Amino acid sequence: MNTSPIIIAVAAVTIDGKIALHAGHSTDWTSSEDKDFLHGLLDKSDVIVVGNNTYKVAQKPLAKRNCVVFTHSVRTTARQHDNLLFCNPSGVDIRTILSPYKTVAVLGGTQTYTYFLENDLLNELYLTIEPLVFGRGLNIFESMTAKEVKFHLFSVKKLNRKGSILLYYRIV
Ligand SMILES: NC(=O)c1ccc[n+]([C@@H]2O[C@H](COP(=O)([O-])OP(=O)(O)OC[C@H]3O[C@@H](n4cnc5c(N)ncnc54)[C@H](OP(=O)(O)O)[C@@H]3O)[C@@H](O)[C@H]2O)c1
Structure with a gap:
């Protein structure tokens, strides 16, 4: 019998809350400690959901993973x-597509994180804040209408000496 999976968004942001400078920007700016954390989380996930822009940027590292790629095509x-x-x-019905899995990692980008947020599908969020500012770029969430969702902070971990911080939230 299928039960609802745990759906976990995982993202790295700058101090000004950006996940990338533009849709084709890779995540080569994140710390090695965050990358280690991310890979560990992906290893523990049964499936990864990404938008097609992120898939195109990260196609090579994602090739070994079980992926669902969002696209209008x-x-x-x-x-x-x-x-x-x-x-x-x-x-x-995306819930049906994901129902065979226990753990789903939502890897972004903006459009994909926002879809999960707007449709009340997220259970957890791992957010790494990297100590830099882009001054412009893509927000983690970008709703067309106002959407207020409350998160509960469960843990805070300093990942390295330069000050990358890993926050773990659950949605209440
Ligand atoms: N810092 C981080 O942790 C992090 C994590 C992930 C990604 N990123 C960055 O984020 C950037 C990409 O973000 P993004 O917002 O442009 O794109 P995205 O969500 O990765 O991809 C957007 C594309 O996915 C498809 N898509 C998304 N939502 C859909 C929906 N509800 N229905 C149908 N198709 C849907 C569409 O593909 P089609 O055009 O094929 O229809 C859309 O053009 C990249 O630079 C990437 O490196 C950063």
């Missing part, structure tokens, strides 16, 4: 191979 779903499903969430 399919009507419902299209399986590319065993570990890669293209999915248009407006054409399918």
